[in-house]
Amino acid sequence: MVVDLRSDTVTKPSEAMREAAKNADVGDDVYRDDPSVNELERRAAEILGKEAGLFVPSGTMGNQVAIRTHTDRGQELLADEHAHVLKWELGAVAQLSSLQTRLLDFGESAVPTPEQVREGIVEESLHEAGTGLFCLENTHNYRGGVAISKAEIDAAAEAAHDHGVPVHLDGARLFNAAESLDTDAAELAENVDSVMFCLSKGLGAPVGSMLVGEQEFIDRARRTRKLFGGGMRQAGMIAAPGLLALENRGHLAADHRRAERIAEGLGEIDGIETAEPDTNIVVADVAGTGLNAEAFVGEIEQHGVLAVAFGETTVRFTTNWDVTDGDVEGAIDSVRTAMAER
Amino acid sequence: MVVDLRSDTVTKPSEAMREAAKNADVGDDVYRDDPSVNELERRAAEILGKEAGLFVPSGTMGNQVAIRTHTDRGQELLADEHAHVLKWELGAVAQLSSLQTRLLDFGESAVPTPEQVREGIVEESLHEAGTGLFCLENTHNYRGGVAISKAEIDAAAEAAHDHGVPVHLDGARLFNAAESLDTDAAELAENVDSVMFCLSKGLGAPVGSMLVGEQEFIDRARRTRKLFGGGMRQAGMIAAPGLLALENRGHLAADHRRAERIAEGLGEIDGIETAEPDTNIVVADVAGTGLNAEAFVGEIEQHGVLAVAFGETTVRFTTNWDVTDGDVEGAIDSVRTAMAER
Amino acid sequence: MVVDLRSDTVTKPSEAMREAAKNADVGDDVYRDDPSVNELERRAAEILGKEAGLFVPSGTMGNQVAIRTHTDRGQELLADEHAHVLKWELGAVAQLSSLQTRLLDFGESAVPTPEQVREGIVEESLHEAGTGLFCLENTHNYRGGVAISKAEIDAAAEAAHDHGVPVHLDGARLFNAAESLDTDAAELAENVDSVMFCLSKGLGAPVGSMLVGEQEFIDRARRTRKLFGGGMRQAGMIAAPGLLALENRGHLAADHRRAERIAEGLGEIDGIETAEPDTNIVVADVAGTGLNAEAFVGEIEQHGVLAVAFGETTVRFTTNWDVTDGDVEGAIDSVRTAMAER
Amino acid sequence: MVVDLRSDTVTKPSEAMREAAKNADVGDDVYRDDPSVNELERRAAEILGKEAGLFVPSGTMGNQVAIRTHTDRGQELLADEHAHVLKWELGAVAQLSSLQTRLLDFGESAVPTPEQVREGIVEESLHEAGTGLFCLENTHNYRGGVAISKAEIDAAAEAAHDHGVPVHLDGARLFNAAESLDTDAAELAENVDSVMFCLSKGLGAPVGSMLVGEQEFIDRARRTRKLFGGGMRQAGMIAAPGLLALENRGHLAADHRRAERIAEGLGEIDGIETAEPDTNIVVADVAGTGLNAEAFVGEIEQHGVLAVAFGETTVRFTTNWDVTDGDVEGAIDSVRTAMAER
């Protein structure tokens, strides 16, 4: 038996989602004729408290469409040195938007202080590319699925806005943050200018992410999406299950509870250090096992547990709705066995 | 009643496709774990006679991924002045691949002579950006759905290859060309280096296009797709109906027959000139009606016929599997009435 | 003895220019503290009838700074298929400004009709990159140093302006055009938005070109120049001789007379066809000699005449102030001898 | 009387340089026909211990030509967060080379440890842009003209080379570093792949910088220079004084002595903190005066001392050969008076 804890991107669609795909009312979305896409875009905006939404094939596209739409060439992007948009999107901010990146160290809290934001912002001058966009990430993937509170987001966003710099929120797992903080996603998004969130991760949809913001912004983003090749035709076939995913988010609490159990269970194994997770992501430091991350991942894979090497000695385990309580206990046992047998 | 002849992109999925979506075997395609996508990619390559395939969310992405993967920055792209990749893809060749475009006039045949190709190719020098890619389009959309023969493609491609320039074929409607020429798509693709074709147009699939080429090329294209945000997760939900579309292409002949009837019927109307179409696209010159294309399209829309303004006085009518023989006769009658009532 | 007719870029500075360099009042031009540069920029603008000027190290930089300053990414540049900015500037319009190029065939007159301009302009839409700039070239290098009249420029520029498209004039040899047309350069420049002209070609300066336009445009262009690395320090050392070159243009008439003599003399040689030149550039078709351009250039180089292969069978000869009447007669004799001895 | 301590870019050419300009042997450098440029390029390479050299109009161009020539699009540049190439070159690394920037904090030593370099390097993967270039800066401008030793450079460069990453050295003031460290510039450059150094700063030349490296690299860099518009014609007029500047570097020691005196003198003023400078740059922290940098610079300008606001409360004073011992004492007195009179 294999327990797949690599990512919540691996979630498979429910039967209800499959039915929804089959019965979706569709049209050509490039002509805005797909009722299922239109409804999904309307609801996504509504739930996030924004004016309009846009369906995109991936989180990377949602982020990069937002980044290009907010900025002009010759500007800087201010973001965490471990931001997903910089770390795992193939240099797209430079490739697709010609932005220079100015990095901050967001630290363990995964959010900079207003002071840090202010210091990172560059005023445009004859010699200096001005800052065009500030990016936050919630939950913050690389920093361990950390959920950032509304107060922290608002303070950082206000610092950027004070200098006329718009704020994009990479909210690939924003609903995990909302669940963890016991608040609404709309609250967390209130003071940022745009939000990308993924339907296909913890929410369980097969394909797609949403970008939301002001109507005028989304109108321009639609054109950027077309430029990047993200304009799809009878996309209702995936939008309909996406809408189901968006409306049914009750299961996220269980994902978090299981992540907590994984952190606890792995933390009891010699050589593995874990912290209590905020959400569905557990980052374990395996330095004490004498293995680096790659080797550790290889070892436990042999015992049927799939995880992802994150840093030199850090390994990420992610729960999702296809992972049961039994899977969790089995995975902990298998990792313990794997380490014991070395 | 409305007859929608705007495009073959509006085709809605069949019941069989909807069932296929519902029952699709899926996985996370970014990890290469989606069996339906893997099978679709394998079959697409096989049918086109190439080593490997890549599923992409749109034809624009397929073309632009190919263009970037074939080239280095600082090169030129050689293509028809009316190529889709230049005309309706938002300047993506410059935006996403930093290529300078050198245009040829492919003329009515929609394919340049080897001599034209040779003259259009620029050798790299201290002062000159060398040609990095030559693009063909079959069928050629703007030039009226013209089908280009294997002999013509091969001659043009050979001229490019003689100068070490690779050839990409925008085959959005390549199976329409094959049907019209009574040949295999693989024959038409034999001497080009990569082909993009659309599942979502005449073939009737809800979403997606395919890029095929050599294994090494597709491996690199997969990374470019990721850069553009085209990496999807449980994409089998759309790949499965796409595979059905790919396997069942018998209906294209009827689309062509209906286009022929539209050309004939419209051509009998005063002020409208049409040529016999090669495939499912009819381009009518409406100059003789005293209306420009925009106004003409507006008039016939009032009579329930949807078409697309193409040039100053040219209008495109496109058949697809949702258009019946009755629709065709009705549309001709409606256009006649619309013109008579002016 | 060698007669160098490769280009007017080879002009060596006069003694007066060398003295001017030696005695130049200089400062740090990045701080705007160089009096010689400031005066050159002021005079260049005045002579061209524009508000402000900018000194740049090369004609390529002047053109490309103008192109980027006029446009936004995601737009099209409309220009002749044989424009210098596209042909010999290494794809810079795509590399440095991310512009897609739409080419016109300006034909023998080297200037498009208003109708051609209108047809080449693309309105921005969801699918189409709008036209951001229209470029003219006067004299037109590749088309044989053709001088375009004020009436022709104005008509083409008006067509662009009617669609809100600005016009840049590549006037590398604009003073040659003015001389040929017996008019002021300011007249020719009246209805374009920016002009680049070279000090270092026929005018004889050692280094540099000028960009002129409205104050607001030049202010932004200064920043683009800095981006491209064109901000120099005590640039008065080259600006001072440049100013001399600009003020003393009387010698251009003799360059044109000598070009006329070259055309006449070469045209009498068997196998060489020439047309009467407008300015200082003679393009000879050597097809009748049985040699291609490269081979022809190699042959005459052996007889002490330097020229440039332009097209397949066309060779360019350019007069400049270092070429005397004696040089001209000697060159004609040498070419005749070279052909006779084959 | 005004003492200009803004920058060493303001150095005016000596009489000998002016004579050299006047008498320069020149030709068209785009054709490689300028003997003065050729000799300057040869000598620059020789002095730095590299195979070949390239004359460029500015330090920004030299750096950006090197950066683009070393890299492919879709890569990362690893550099100090306060590197000149990122801070004051208008985002050129993203604009001109489409590179994503990964920043390190080089700290007070102005050079990262091998460990930091290793951690900053990203291996290319399906998700990650690989590191394409590592940049060092010596002396390091923003960090106070710090001179980095050969041992430190070599260790950092070796760490990069171990991962196959080339190293570019922004040596705008490399000869200041060599003077300070009592070594040869060639020693400092031995283990980096390319070096840019400025003729127009402390060395006193009117215009220009040099890029040196392997022959093959410089050949490609020449083409990049052309792309950026840096190809000049009779550039010997500025190359000849540049060569004089390069050969006569004995005066740098006095610049450093004067900077030391400025640091000492200013440091005795209440509210001003200075550290002993390595070279000709003094960075003073003026926080204790109750003024921010901009206000401080404004105050002392009123007393005839020109300096540059660097950070929030840091001000840069730079000596150069136009600054005498008397100027230094006068400037210290003036700053003291300015602070006393507040």
Ligand SMILES: [Ca+2]
């Ligand atoms: Ca999923």
Ligand SMILES: [Ca+2]
């Ligand atoms: Ca369809």
Ligand SMILES: [Ca+2]
């Ligand atoms: Ca008719």
Ligand SMILES: [Ca+2]
């Ligand atoms: Ca010259």
Ligand SMILES: [Ca+2]
């Ligand atoms: Ca200087």
Ligand SMILES: [Ca+2]
């Ligand atoms: Ca003190």
